Amino acid sequence: MAEHRAKHAETAFRILHVSTGNVCRSPITERLTRHALSHRLGSARTSGLIVESAGTWGHEGAPMEAHAATVLTDFGADPAGFLGRELLDEHVIRADLVLTATRDHRAQVISMGHSAGLRTFTLKEFTRLVRAIDPATLPDPEEAGGVVERARALVQAAAALRGWLLAPSEEADEVYDPYGAPITFFRSIGDEIHQALDPVVTALTGVPAPA
Structure with missing residues (x-):
């Protein structure tokens, strides 16, 4: 498996977004990331960047929540064809960068092993x-x-800075779960995710968001 990962890493970079059910936050983050990458680079140049998602208590095979799909449509992203997944060891093993909704999700991913802490x-x-x-x-x-x-170097640089740039509060690193909430709360979470993703996509691509 390690040999497969090393070989695969030569040609592609996998980003894995993780939340709880994989029907609200991580689907929004996955599809917004794909949309932003395609918008900045064009579809041809994004072929080496693979963006996926899964949930620590993922609803395997479930569609994303209807409000999550609405939020994506608001941003011009495509919600079609999404199916939820339960987070498995193989997803963590393959991922070059894992981005979680909360600190608890981060701890759960790291506890799975696979040298996941630095990514x-x-x-x-x-x-x-x-x-x-x-x-x-x-x-x-x-x-x-x-x-x-560039993506691989970005992850290494971020890992090196982690102990020096601490969050101003515990809540600062959380994206709260909108499951069961009205569309207004989903939209506020969508805005949070969109704002958090913008500098990440800019750093990954070297292309700033259009004015």
Whole structure:
């Protein structure tokens, strides 16, 4: 398995978003990430970046919540064809970057082993760390294989900064669960996720969001 991961890492970079049921937060984050990457790079250049999601208590085969689909549509992202997944060892093993909704999810992923600690962050934690990284120190995304190499370097740089840039509060790294809440709360969570993803996608691609 380790050999397969090493071989696969040469050509692709996998981002895994994790929440609880994999029907609200992580589907929103997965599809918003895909949408943003495609918007910044074009579909041809995103082929090396694979974005997936799963849930620690994932509803295997379930569609995303209707309000989550509405939020994605609001942002112009595509909710079609999504099916929930339960988080498995193989998902963690394959992932080059794991972004979780909460600190508890992060702890659960790390507890699974597979040397996941250095590549697992909460989404908001990773955003905070990425903001502190000088993009000039990362590989040029325009070079062959540059986006994948840049993503790998970004994770290493973020891991190195983790002990130096702590959250101002425990709540600062949390994306709260909107399951069962009205559409207004889903939209507020969608906005939180969108804002947290923007600097991450900019750092990954080297392309800022359009004004």
